[in-house]
Amino acid sequence: xxxxxxxxxxxxxxxxxxxxxxxxxxxxxxxxxxxxxxxxxxxxxxxxxxxxxxxxxxxxxxxxxxxxxxxxxxxxxxxxxxx
Amino acid sequence: xxxxxxxxxxxxxxxxxxxxxxxxxxxxxxxxxxxxxxxxxxxxxxxxxxxxxxxxxxxxxxxxxxxxxxxxxxxxxxxxxxxxxxxxxxxxxxxxxxxxxxxxxxxxxxxxxxxxxxxxxxxxxxxxxxxxxxxxxxxxxxxxxxxxxxxxxxxxxxxxxxxxxxxxxxxxxxxxxxxxxxxxxxxxxxxxxxxxxxxxxxxxxxxxxxxxxxxxxxxxxxxxxxxxxxxxxxxxxxxxxxxxxxxxxxxxxxxxxxxxxxxxxxxxxxxxxxxxxxxxxxxxxxxxxxxxxxxxxxxxxxxxxxxxxxxxxxxxxxxxxxxxxxxxxxxxxxxxxxxxxxxxxxxxxxxx
Amino acid sequence: xxxxxxxxxxxxxxxxxxxxxxxxxxxxxxxxxxxxxxxxxxxxxxxxxxxxxxxxxxxxxxxxxxxxxxxxxxxxxxxxxxxxxxxxxxxxxxxxxxxxxxxxxxxxxxxxxxxxxxxxxxxxxxxxxxxxxxxxxxxxxxxxxxxxxxxxxxxxxxxxxxxxxxxxxxxxxxxxxxxxxxxxxxxxxxxxxxxxxxxxxxxxxxxxxxxxxxxxxxxxxxxxxxxxxxxxxxxxxxxxxxxxxxxxxxxxxxxxxxxxxxxxxxxxxxxxxxxxxxxxxxxxxxxxxxxxxxxxxxxxxxxxxxxxxxxxxxxxxxxxxxxxxxxxxxxxxxxxxxxxxxxxxxxxxxxxxxxxxxxxxxxxxxxxxxxxxxxxxxxxxxxxxxxxx
Numbered sequence: 064x065x066x067x068x069x070x071x072x073x074x075x076x077x078x079x080x081x082x083x084x085x086x087x088x089x090x091x092x093x094x095x096x097x098x099x100x101x102x103x104x105x106x107x108x109x110x111x112x113x114x115x116x117x118x119x120x121x122x123x124x125x126x127x128x129x130x131x132x133x134x135x136x137x138x139x140x141x142x143x144x145x146x
Numbered sequence: 147x148x149x150x151x152x153x154x155x156x157x158x159x160x161x162x163x164x165x166x167x168x169x170x171x172x173x174x175x176x177x178x179x180x181x182x183x184x185x186x187x188x189x190x191x192x193x194x195x196x197x198x199x200x201x202x203x204x205x206x207x208x209x210x211x212x213x214x215x216x217x218x219x220x221x222x223x224x225x226x227x228x229x230x231x232x233x234x235x236x237x238x239x240x241x242x243x244x245x246x247x248x249x250x251x252x253x254x255x256x257x258x259x260x261x262x263x264x265x266x267x268x269x270x271x272x273x274x275x276x277x278x279x280x281x282x283x284x285x286x287x288x289x290x291x292x293x294x295x296x297x298x299x300x301x302x303x304x305x306x307x308x309x310x311x312x313x314x315x316x317x318x319x320x321x322x323x324x325x326x327x328x329x330x331x332x333x334x335x336x337x338x339x340x341x342x343x344x345x346x347x348x349x350x351x352x353x354x355x356x357x358x359x360x361x362x363x364x365x366x367x368x369x370x371x372x373x374x375x376x377x378x379x380x381x382x383x384x385x386x387x388x389x390x391x392x393x394x395x396x397x398x399x400x401x402x403x404x405x406x407x408x409x410x411x412x413x414x415x416x417x418x419x420x421x422x423x424x425x426x427x428x429x430x431x432x433x434x435x436x437x438x439x440x441x442x443x444x445x446x447x448x449x450x451x452x453x454x455x456x457x458x459x460x461x462x463x464x465x466x467x468x469x470x471x472x473x474x475x476x477x478x479x480x481x482x483x484x485x486x487x488x489x490x491x492x493x494x495x496x497x498x
Numbered sequence: 499x500x501x502x503x504x505x506x507x508x509x510x511x512x513x514x515x516x517x518x519x520x521x522x523x524x525x526x527x528x529x530x531x532x533x534x535x536x537x538x539x540x541x542x543x544x545x546x547x548x549x550x551x552x553x554x555x556x557x558x559x560x561x562x563x564x565x566x567x568x569x570x571x572x573x574x575x576x577x578x579x580x581x582x583x584x585x586x587x588x589x590x591x592x593x594x595x596x597x598x599x600x601x602x603x604x605x606x607x608x609x610x611x612x613x614x615x616x617x618x619x620x621x622x623x624x625x626x627x628x629x630x631x632x633x634x635x636x637x638x639x640x641x642x643x644x645x646x647x648x649x650x651x652x653x654x655x656x657x658x659x660x661x662x663x664x665x666x667x668x669x670x671x672x673x674x675x676x677x678x679x680x681x682x683x684x685x686x687x688x689x690x691x692x693x694x695x696x697x698x699x700x701x702x703x704x705x706x707x708x709x710x711x712x713x714x715x716x717x718x719x720x721x722x723x724x725x726x727x728x729x730x731x732x733x734x735x736x737x738x739x740x741x742x743x744x745x746x747x748x749x750x751x752x753x754x755x756x757x758x759x760x761x762x763x764x765x766x767x768x769x770x771x772x773x774x775x776x777x778x779x780x781x782x783x784x785x786x787x788x789x790x791x792x793x794x795x796x797x798x799x800x801x802x803x804x805x806x807x808x809x810x811x812x813x814x815x816x817x818x819x820x821x822x823x824x825x826x827x828x829x830x831x832x833x834x835x836x837x838x839x840x841x842x843x844x845x846x847x848x849x850x851x852x853x854x855x856x857x858x859x860x861x862x863x864x865x866x867x868x869x870x871x872x873x874x875x876x877x878x879x880x881x882x883x884x885x886x887x
Contacts, residue, residue, distance in 0.1 A: 065532065065534055065637070065638060065640035065641060065690070065692040065693065066421075066423045066496060066534055067534075067640065067691075067692045067695070067718070067748075068420045068421050068499075068502070069499070069500065069501040069502060071500070081647075081650055081651060081654055082651060082654075086351075088417075089417035089418075089420060089421055089499065090413045090414070090416040090417030090420065090499050091354075091412060091413025091414030091415070091416060091417045091418075092350040092351065092352070092354065092413075092414045092417040092418050092421075093350065093351045093352075094348070094349050094350050094351065094421070095349060097615070097617055097644070097647055099643075099647055099756065099760060100643055100647075100696075100754050100756045100757040100760065101754075101756070102756060109500060109501055111692070111695065111748050112421070113640050113641065113644065113692060114587070114614065114615045114616060114637075114641055114644040115614055115615025115616075115617055115618065115644060116615065116617070116643060116644045116647060118640065118643060118692065118695050118696055118748075118754060118757060119695045119748045119749075119750070119754055121501055121747050121748060122746065122747045122748070122750070123747075125746040125747040126501060126504075126747035128746070129725070129744075129746070129747065130504055133507075133510040133513070133514075133721065136510070136513045136514070136517065137509065137510070137513055346611070346612060346613075346614070347618075348614050349614075349618075416499070417499070420499065420502070421614075422588075422614065423589075478541070478542055478543065479506065479508050479511050479542045479543065479544075479547075479720050480508065480511065480512065480515070480542070480543055480546075480547045482543040482546055482547060483543075484540070484541060484542070484543050485859065487839075487859040490839050490840050491592070491601075491840075492601075494588030494589060494591060494592065494612055495587070495588040495589075495612060495614060496587075496588060496589050
């Protein structure tokens, strides 16, 4: 259902709780996105945007953890292939 | 004693200083002439004296001519990187170019909506003139009609183009052989994304730009580098690359396989397509061609295109195969082939 | 794009595919709940790559597919009234009700506009105070915060020419309906990552233990999907049935409380009809009485209720079976013949992420080619590349 795309917060436009908004960059385009659901996101953070509103702040540590896990999987593969 | 003054009290404005198009502009009398003399000919007449005959005469040494026609109904009239005026020239000139012709002459037929500001008409005509100069074609004939307010969306244009065919003329899609390479001359999907984003005001910044531009130079490069090995060329307009390839597959004995990693896409098109759930393969280009070239000349053709900065992103995006159940497929993640959908209907953002 | 491209890495995906094939001792039957996941699975050929290690059933998580035809009819009627601008998401405009789609209503002169965000519909209302803007609000829990925020912003700004034709639904009751069906074959769930981003996944524990199915919160990129499948298979092979989160970069325990706060201010849970399912208890949301002013049904005195959905059995279209995972699209006699994306008989063929449209798009060919579900599903007989799938 729900197309959600990660983009990087470029700058905040408004910190009003209800009308919170920030410029968010996705590849080559920016768009003003509603930030009421991610009030603690900082400039440089990535947020996942659905239907024009950010629904979460991407957790860098968790993202790196899953990527590291994948790396691990690759290393294991190479080890077992070498054996 | 005051002299009674007489004045015309006509509900219809007939003064030529009106700043909007009125129905009388299309009725062939004084206002029509004023429109032609004051707005159209100064921009498109090329300085030649007014020739009031009903048809233009043109002279060519060539035995074989190419003729094409196209109508333009884009909304909005001006969009990032382009406008309906230059598009009406590029679209028709590109149809001639990809058919193997050198574009020489175009006609311009306009359907204007009553109430259109003349300043808008002037701006559009300026862009027609600019694009015609850029493409080295002459606007040799034209027509203007005005329809009541509400019966058109500002203005509609039609251009007919005449070009001189240059040997070797590409044979057409029936000549495509299994193994032939598929080329594009640049990044895909830019025009459709630019117009969609401008029309629906999706609020992207910077607004994605159209790729509208003349393709004759690209065709010349292909002709010089691959000559008779160029099977067929198309400008990938409505429906994008996918529509072109589906048409070619239907018209020939081949199918096509694309390599996703080789398809050039600009960052703005990528970002907009991710957000809106669109596929660049299905989106119109106006300055990007697709060509089928025999495999042994493909590298030379790409090198020739890339040497020109306008076509630096040219790429071999796939190849023709023997006929299969799936007319157009794409290799993405696992090297397995997924069918590419044939475009259906209007581009609509997929949100969910 | 960061956090997208890494999760489309072919090598990582290939490793996961190999691991899943090693782990699976039999063809487990999983359901991906969300239409976005269906799209990704088919677009990247993930089920084929797994060579029969899993059978994936495409779940009911396509909001435009489950929106009852009655709601679409109401939207078309409202759109046709003078002065009204009817705004909705692009894919909603194509879905037919009983009297055609919103795009067809537009062709008859209605002012129908695709918007990217519900908040944009409020902006249209503010820019055109002489018009009435109705936003046809569809979607699961991922989308409700956006709609609720639009209502709160309209209320705060005093934008009174804005209202909602509400058709929001909730995914958990639908998962329960799938599991409770007597002919259910689903052995494990890939739960929808963006829904769980908003709601969290705590409510799933009870479902997992009651029905004995593992539920894995899963993202949308190929690597995310494969990780979700791997974890589900691991649990099935080990005989466990717990809830795990494999989309932790977006989904936090407890979900997004700010988003939940916004939704709860505006909405309350309600029994509503789903296309293909009938009325699902607690299957949707409705505006709280405080915001009734923004309810288009109330404002325009539409008497039909959202629990009166009658189109759960459209004769020629077994959408109910498809959406509930009891029939794969190619098993439908109409699939690809009478029913195609240009001539859809039912909603799953209309929406670009509907199960049938996704199948048609990514797996054309004969119905026979897809008939052998479980082992050779989706194999492409015409493939001559020699590439191992």
